[in-house]
Amino acid sequence: MSEPQSLLIEHGRIIDPSNGTDRVARLLLYRGKVHAMDPCDGDLPSYYLRIDATDCLVCPGLIDLGTELREPGREEDETIESGGLAAVAGGYTSILCSANTDPPIDTPAGVELVRRIAASCGGPRTHVIACCSSGRNGEQMAELGLLAQAGAIGFSDSPRPIHNSALLKRALDYCRMFNLPIFDRPVDPDLVEQGVAHDGQVALVLGLKGLPTEAEDLAVARDVRLVEATEGRLHVGPISTMGSVDLLRRVKQRGIKVTASVCPHNLWHSDEMLRSFDSRFKVHPPLRSSRHIDAVLAAVADGTIDAVQSGHMPRAREKKMDDFDQAPFGASTLETTLAVVATRLVHCGMMSWSDAIMRLSTTPARIAGLQEGNLALGSPADVVVIDPNETWTIRSAGFFSQCTSTPHEGDVVKGRVIYTIVGGEIRFTTRPALEHIP
Amino acid sequence: MEFPKTWTRKHLLDLESLSADEINVLLDTAESLKRMTEGCRRKISLLAGKTLANLFFENSTRTRNSFSLAAKRLGADTVEFSSSGSSVSKGETFVDTAKTIQAMGVDWVVTRHQTPGTPHLLARELHCSVLNAGDGAHEHPTQGLLDILTIREHRGVLDGLTVALVGDIAHSRTARSNMWGLRKLGAHVIVCGPATLVSPRWQELGFEVAHDLDEILPRCDVLNLLRIQFERQKARPFPSVHEYAARYAMNGKRMRRCPANILIMAPGPINRGVEITPEVADGPHSVILEQVTNGIAVRMASLWLLAGANEELR
Numbered sequence: 194m195s196e197p198q199s200l201l202i203e204h205g206r207i208i209d210p211s212n213g214t215d216r217v218a219r220l221l222l223y224r225g226k227v228h229a230m231d232p233c234d235g236d237l238p239s240y241y242l243r244i245d246a247t248d249c250l251v252c253p254g255l256i257d258l259g260t261e262l263r264e265p266g267r268e269e270d271e272t273i274e275s276g277g278l279a280a281v282a283g284g285y286t287s288i289l290c291s292a293n294t295d296p297p298i299d300t301p302a303g304v305e306l307v308r309r310i311a312a313s314c315g316g317p318r319t320h321v322i323a324c325c326s327s328g329r330n331g332e333q334m335a336e337l338g339l340l341a342q343a344g345a346i347g348f349s350d351s352p353r354p355i356h357n358s359a360l361l362k363r364a365l366d367y368c369r370m371f372n373l374p375i376f377d378r379p380v381d382p383d384l385v386e387q388g389v390a391h392d393g394q395v396a397l398v399l400g401l402k403g404l405p406t407e408a409e410d411l412a413v414a415r416d417v418r419l420v421e422a423t424e425g426r427l428h429v430g431p432i433s434t435m436g437s438v439d440l441l442r443r444v445k446q447r448g449i450k451v452t453a454s455v456c457p458h459n460l461w462h463s464d465e466m467l468r469s470f471d472s473r474f475k476v477h478p479p480l481r482s483s484r485h486i487d488a489v490l491a492a493v494a495d496g497t498i499d500a501v502q503s504g505h506m507p508r509a510r511e512k513k514m515d516d517f518d519q520a521p522f523g524a525s526t527l528e529t530t531l532a533v534v535a536t537r538l539v540h541c542g543m544m545s546w547s548d549a550i551m552r553l554s555t556t557p558a559r560i561a562g563l564q565e566g567n568l569a570l571g572s573p574a575d576v577v578v579i580d581p582n583e584t585w586t587i588r589s590a591g592f593f594s595q596c597t598s599t600p601h602e603g604d605v606v607k608g609r610v611i612y613t614i615v616g617g618e619i620r621f622t623t624r625p626a627l628e629h630i631p
Numbered sequence: 632m633e634f635p636k637t638w639t640r641k642h643l644l645d646l647e648s649l650s651a652d653e654i655n656v657l658l659d660t661a662e663s664l665k666r667m668t669e670g671c672r673r674k675i676s677l678l679a680g681k682t683l684a685n686l687f688f689e690n691s692t693r694t695r696n697s698f699s700l701a702a703k704r705l706g707a708d709t710v711e712f713s714s715s716g717s718s719v720s721k722g723e724t725f726v727d728t729a730k731t732i733q734a735m736g737v738d739w740v741v742t743r744h745q746t747p748g749t750p751h752l753l754a755r756e757l758h759c760s761v762l763n764a765g766d767g768a769h770e771h772p773t774q775g776l777l778d779i780l781t782i783r784e785h786r787g788v789l790d791g792l793t794v795a796l797v798g799d800i801a802h803s804r805t806a807r808s809n810m811w812g813l814r815k816l817g818a819h820v821i822v823c824g825p826a827t828l829v830s831p832r833w834q835e836l837g838f839e840v841a842h843d844l845d846e847i848l849p850r851c852d853v854l855n856l857l858r859i860q861f862e863r864q865k866a867r868p869f870p871s872v873h874e875y876a877a878r879y880a881m882n883g884k885r886m887r888r889c890p891a892n893i894l895i896m897a898p899g900p901i902n903r904g905v906e907i908t909p910e911v912a913d914g915p916h917s918v919i920l921e922q923v924t925n926g927i928a929v930r931m932a933s934l935w936l937l938a939g940a941n942e943e944l945r
Contacts, residue, residue, distance in 0.1 A: 470748025600872030
């Protein structure tokens with residue numbers, strides 16, 4: 194990799210929720226680290242690039258708790274490279290990729306392969322959430338210790354839930370030795386057999402098989418109880434129901450340490466969209482009814498939901514072209530998550546930009562045990578520059594992701610990524626940086 | 632025959648989106664064509680030179696033959712395609728299959744598929760007219776129309792009638808098409824069956840939900856007895872067929888609780904002894920075979936109206 198540039202970001206509003214910073218200042222990135230806030234001219238290196246961030250936000254780069262990259266084995270959907278480019282275009286400087294590959298990542302070699310390919314792709318820092326069970330079969334623990342040694346930073350059977358309670362309990366206990374989190378997608382599979390849509394009035398009228406909210410509520414309740422029993426580290430997500438939110442709010446008040454996240458598609462459109470029978474609205478968790486959306490929005494705003502994850506589940510066009518039952522769940526979301534959060538929460542007055550960055554960067558870093566997610570001096574120079582007021586229309590034709598299926602096609606959003614800087618290097622920009630000639 | 636100015640639709644996908652006026656146009660046209668073909672028996676050449684393609688991804692005998700006969704009675708040609716199970720297993724999406732058939736120069740694609748919404752997807756992709764012959768548990772609009780036509784022939788108007796749909800509402804496209812069509816024409820609709828097959832949410836949508844058949848019988852003008860769709864049920868939603876029949880089978884004893892002029896309908900195929908006993912199915916109140924004839928009438932009407940809208944054949 195080339196020597197990271199020195200970058201001086203000027204005139205921007207610096208937001209760092211980790212220490213409450215929210216003011217206009219200059220930020221100097223030097224040798225891949227955050228070097229100085231408001232440096233005096235004498236402290237500047239002789240050669241650097243200048244970024245004019247007037248009217249923009251300068252924040253720690255976004256961190257995604259759940260991205261599917263599909264490589265190896267499902268490269269028709271996405272590759273580590275295309276997914277990585279999509280991530281940096283969406284403002285992400287670190288992503289946690291899930292083991293939903295073929296074969297699933299359940300060996301140290303698998304972890305190493307993904308990390309090695311990602312390192313050469315010019316995308317974000319790419320971390321691996323390895324399988325919790327061998328072959329993701331939900332029965333026998335994978336070699337969690339060896340996977341951890343190879344660099345896995347957590348374990349999950351995503352997109353499957355860890356249905357076997359004994360397995361989850363064992364894994365939570367076992368992982369305390371490595372202080373690594375388990376990520377569970379909370380669904381009781383017995384209650385969702387063949388379901389394709391939120392089990393509500395719309396699915397009833399359209400004759401679509403339902404995914405009932407209680408399938409999620411029950412799984413969240415079980416997960417919480419097992420965290421309490423084991424004191425293990427568990428992240429539940431993505432969640433989507435009023436019931437999950439109510440339960441989490443109560444147990445967090447009791448001091449139970451469990452974290453939760455939501456996907457952007459559950460912050461906006463309701464199941465009414467299914468009347469088109471368009472498979473781009475077939476996402477997981479499913480589009481819910483408006484009262485669930487309202488509950489989830491409120492929970493993101495008040496912190497009951499700790500993080501927003503992209504839930505990026507890319508699927509090839511030919512797969513999404515099939516009929517609604519056969520088409521796979523999934524959507525391309527990396528490039529639109531920030532804009533959806535800004536539009537649905539910040540610009541509506543439900544939360545501040547600082548809280549939005551908290552949900553998208555600072556807290557995800559804490560959940561994943563990463564040192565990034567802040568702009569403290571000496572931390573990695575992972576920065577996103579956002580124009581909070583740019584209004585644009587989501588068009589999947591311009592996506593870096595191979596997958597162009599999105600429930601947000603044509604939606605008008607406000608807030609756009611201008612620069613994504615990873616380790617002091619500009620990995621994505623819509624504007625050229627200016628050279629400073631000494 | 633003059634083309635009705637109020638008809639502008641190119642596809643027939645569901646009854647939920649049709650207005651009462653449009654449903655009446657379909658029914659009036661069906662009655663006219665039934666007369667012109669002397670009870671759907673004689674051939675006329677209203678649609679000569681046109682071609683209908685049956686594209687069925689699910690088994691069917693009566694609906695498929697009914698569409699074919701309707702086309703032939705009006706002088707059109709028919710072509711048959713079938714595919715069991717998922718088209719993906721053959722490496723082709725159903726949209727590609729439909730486009731291939733369209734390229735052979737057909738005017739209507741009649742489609743049946745196990746997944747709700749497939750006719751709607753085809754309608755977006757194809758230039759020709761698409762008719763829904765059943766999409767999963769969603770709708771079966773011509774079945775709804777033929778049921779409503781049969782009631783109208785006997786009672787003159789739908790407005791003010793009470794019609795009970797009995798049985799497996801959850802999995803029934805026939806139920807949904809009947810519910811929307813009947814309600815738009817002013818009938819009171821009761822959906823009746825075990826609580827596991829009749830969602831309370833139908834009440835939020837303005838339909839009466841009942842679980843006790845004996846209680847509602849005295850209030851009904853029409854009973855439409857739906858087949859239990861064993862093939863669509865993963866886990867049986869009631870303890871046994873024996874128990875179901877005891878609570879919901881229409882038999883001679885239950886007939887005595889009904890008004891004297893009750894109409895007994897069934898979309899078929901019927902499970903004799905489950906939803907209906909032979910004495911009722913073959914009894915004087917049964918109009919089951921008239922429904923079959925009217926099926927050809929409403930399908931002739933649908934083909935003629937869609938072709939007219941498509942080519943402004945007025």
